[in-house]
Amino acid sequence: MTELPDDKTILATIEPLALAAGRRIMDVFAAGCPTETKSDDSPVTVADRDAEVIILEGLRSAFPSVPIIAEEEAEAGKCPTSTGDLFFLVDPLDGTREFVNRRTDFTVNIALVRDGVPVLGVVYAPALNTLYAGRPGHAEMVVTDAGHDATERKQIVVRDSGDPITIVASRSHRTAETDAFIARYGSADLVSVGSSLKFCMLAAGSADLYPRFGRTMQWDTAAGDAVLRAAGGTMTMVDGQPFYYGKGRVAGDADFANPHFVAEGRIAKA
Template identity: 35%
Template sequence: MDYAKLLDEVVVISKSAGQAILDVYQDDNFGVRVKSDDSPLTEADLASHNVIESALKKLTPEIPVLSEESTDISFAERQKWERFWLVDPLDGTKEFIARNDDFTTNIALVENGRSVLSVIYVPVFDVFYMAAKGLGAYKIEQGEKQRIQVRTVPLVNDEKHYTIVASRRHGLDKVEALCQKLPHYDLSSRGSSLKMCMVAEGLADCYPRLAPTSEWDTAAAHCIVEEAGGQLVRTDFEELRYNTKESLLNPHFLVLGDGNEDWRSLLSL
């Protein structure tokens, strides 16, 4: 499979889905409803889903698509898939409703439980994050494409000073309690998969996620983080895998930049 060519195609699809989201974002009525798990759903979620699903099925008709808005596919069927698209049409729906611009479209190609190609698009800012196995991770901003990578944790008075990013809506108290074990840190919050992208491009050193997420929340960023030189691991430091169980919920996890020994120590305290 030509990952480079496929990435270019998925960027175009993400752009179209982002425009569908912005068309709703500019309206006064988002058509908000509540799903069975009490999470919100808007017309933008559905519009983006329809664009992405249709385009992916046309691009790669042989590869099934699993989207947050089409999760009625049984595990008995899913476990037969060696390769599939894993999609979050609108990651950060609550941020979308709050009109704070921190929302994305997430598209990942999963092969044998691992994310191997992905594009994250930030519609409001027209920014792309993208990666594929063996090709590196990149950011496209204002039409310019540049390679991104995690950073080495900076030192302050010969001690590491961590920049931690967390969800503004989920598990922040647990993250703050964990961070207080560090000698020096700054803590900020962002919405959607942008937290993981911040680690990938060296703007943050760690994103601890100590609250529920689903597999479509992490798959796209997972490939980007790894190709940027970082890690996305469970809190026991085992690899996070996809479509290996009936539930599509993730365990708690860490997104790490350069090194992880400090976090092993912290989590064992």
């Protein structure tokens, strides 16, 4: 396995890259830009591409031996042939639909996967000036200023679920299966949120459950998943089996597609 610095040092290297990407995204957000459509019918903008360049240049400079799976490079067919047990997953702008529609719940996602588990992650919501970071045993929420520099930090942990529980779901990608799952919790409060902020709400103790029965890619979820696990939450497949990252997790789909999943804080079991 590639030798790297300790987790705290790696996270301290990744965080400024997310902040720098966020600065560029907000410059484009303020100026406006045209939207293109990718082969999977999802939108892409110059903000996605510029943010990815910033992140990839930083990661490749700091960690030249670690493979990187990044959304826009993957779309262009630029993917490592092999990742081994250690690799980065990057989504430079998660929630492009929210970005294009002038909403604020879009994020920058950077995660390090080790042995199939996202052990380090940073999720930055630049329009909200809020960053979430996680490493084993420690998750925190970071407030940033207008220049996208960190100003305040506080540790976060998942909460013990109450009655009713709060369920978060995708604003743009709800499915009938997701709705059927939510219906099991008849009295639950339901919040619709875009991007990986759903994981962060669980990690920060403002929600309890995030079911996803629609298609996602590993770069969509790894950073938020890392923050959630660091805060004491869990991520499983819908049958309760452990959720892992790596090539070929879904038979017949793209190399880095995700199976359906359920992310949880501390849910009281019947």
